[in-house]
Amino acid sequence: MSTFKSTTKNIDVKDQAKLAQEASKKLALLSEKDKNEALLVIADTLESETGFILEQNKQDLVNGENNDFSEALMDRLRLTEDRVKEFANGLREVVELKDPPVGEILSDWTLDNGLNVEQVRVPLGVVGMIYEARPNVTVDATGLALKSGNAIVLKGGSNAIHSNSAIVSVIHKALRATKIPEDAVQFIASTDREAAGQLFTMKEHIDVLIPRGGGNLIKTVVENATVPVLETGVGNCHIYMDQFADIDKALSIMENAKTDRPAVCNAAETFIFHEAWLNDHAGQVTALFEKYDIEVHGDEKAAELLPDVIPANEKDWAEEYLSLAVAVKVVSSVEEAVVHIERYGTKHSEAIVTENPENAVTFLNRVDAAAVYHNASTRFTDGSALGFGAEIGISTQKLHARGPMGLPALTTIKYRMTGDGQVR
């Protein structure tokens, strides 16, 4: 039995945000070396305190069993020695990331009057992270925030309250041996909704809110926040099999985008088929669907060409199934496919499979999404797949950051002007 004590306290949310803000000022002035050393200490401490973390995690698991949580949720909640080791290694990978060099001069120029203008990269300040029952977010988000010179206020889901509290206590213990102030990581221990709500409007102390979780959580934050929000990831992603799609590419892209990890946001939710193409390849498409026992919700033409099609309703076109179900729409042109995506897409990731360069260009230019693909799976919309290292989320909005958000999304710029008495 560990004698480790919790350092997360049930204090006023506003006071916590203020403490984070004060800490962020010191943090912003630390060197990359200081920040990296701190992350390595956190990684080591997470490993050495695994026993305490697992013991606290057990409380969340017992609570989950008592409340009949789904196996998927229990799986997300459950920590093991290996998982804690993964958390620690994740932080060690963040240490290796070069970006973003806070203090980097992005551009500089001198006005005719001699005034020197520099655009300098600086941290955002205080990041508010609002998330659901994934304790890994506690570690990942803290690592990315600290690496980029930001303080962080964490509000995790109540289902993981003991696990998250334990992880943050360990992080606090670790920070006491580093140059990063302990207060740079604040954990909202209260599980009532009002506590999260307070974060939404704390513009004086919090610079950005990042909600991570289901559509309802994100919607609540967007609708109620006056603090700027980095909106992340509902993905109703489409794969369009054009009239000129290569059958092998189409089958492997559909298989990968739908079945590799159906529950993630870059998985495909709708297949759009050109009618002539589906007519020629219905057998192979059916074989793919049957291989994975995929539930097909389709329009009338889909029902004519494919077996076992459940009639699709308006809701199906907008649905993020996150399971082995798919909506199927049959069209007669790339334009019709684009119009369907415009109407129902969530501007996340959209793909065309075709050997016709003109249709590919039409699709890539006209579809408005964070990522548009020609002959590849939508699954690549991911920070680590694209080489950004860890990601803080996938932005489906257009301001500040779009698509996978790596460390630069947690920074901003300031103009630094150096003169000799210049006036206008």
Place this chain on the structure above:
Amino acid sequence: MSTFKSTTKNIDVKDQAKLAQEASKKLALLSEKDKNEALLVIADTLESETGFILEQNKQDLVNGENNDFSEALMDRLRLTEDRVKEFANGLREVVELKDPPVGEILSDWTLDNGLNVEQVRVPLGVVGMIYEARPNVTVDATGLALKSGNAIVLKGGSNAIHSNSAIVSVIHKALRATKIPEDAVQFIASTDREAAGQLFTMKEHIDVLIPRGGGNLIKTVVENATVPVLETGVGNCHIYMDQFADIDKALSIMENAKTDRPAVCNAAETFIFHEAWLNDHAGQVTALFEKYDIEVHGDEKAAELLPDVIPANEKDWAEEYLSLAVAVKVVSSVEEAVVHIERYGTKHSEAIVTENPENAVTFLNRVDAAAVYHNASTRFTDGSALGFGAEIGISTQKLHARGPMGLPALTTIKYRMTGDGQVR
């Protein structure tokens, strides 16, 4: 008497936003040449329809006289042949701007599996502009939006309704002779507040809201919008005269920042003096204040060192006077100045005057603002002063764009992936 007819209609705001969105899709595909030609046609048409615009403007002026508007407001409302010519020339300057090349590839790389990744600059889509009684914003914002490939929905102040409606009608007439769809410029003709309110939550059709005007307008938008907001410009700017300030630089910077254009957001509102410095230079500072009849609201130490000081209260430290009044705070260190700015500043523009490099670095690093200055006037926080050309506003938030926002602030990116069947 012109026979020109108004084309701005009192139709449903949502329908207008949808029309703008449809138009934005066509606009996004136009070449720079097409967009530039259209802007030149608008410029010429504004000049040739000056009579109509002035005639409509008269209605707003009569209304203003009947309602006893201030001379400052009347001045902002009043159009003349020269002012309309300035609008047209402003558009011609926007045509000359190179940035932002929509379609520009900001970076590209190839993954190990051969998937090619491009980060491409694209327009935001539909810009919602909410502003007060300055008819020039109607022209400036339209020019910047169209040049960057965006449609725009304009909601101007009711005091300028006839002028704005006339200007938009002229723009519509001009667009009919160009490749830009007329619907790309929508004008909300309704003057009721509900109409503006509808824009706040129209996330499906509007990509960004930009409020321009007083603090109350901006606050209303930020508090009520679910559409992402680019927050612009309340500027409570400070000039700190350090212990080691050069007297000549200090006097000319104070004079310029306070008196050149007191009503603009980059004008100074508070002077912070190092006590020892003010003690040595009180006479010259007093002479400056007297020369411009500047009203001084100061703390106790200021009252000891300067004549005619009105005791400052808490409100004075936060006040954006926008007139020949100034708050005066006396401190005994650069740290104390930084703490005062942290507490009361609006993160717009902050300056230190000093010959001491260490104090300058402390100030520039520690003050969190869009622009920080060493030995120069805060008046340079301005798109045209910095060489960006026209600006859509000055951002005082940290996400997406900070400081003067030129054309790039009206664009975003998308990832364009080209593969050969790649899956994860």
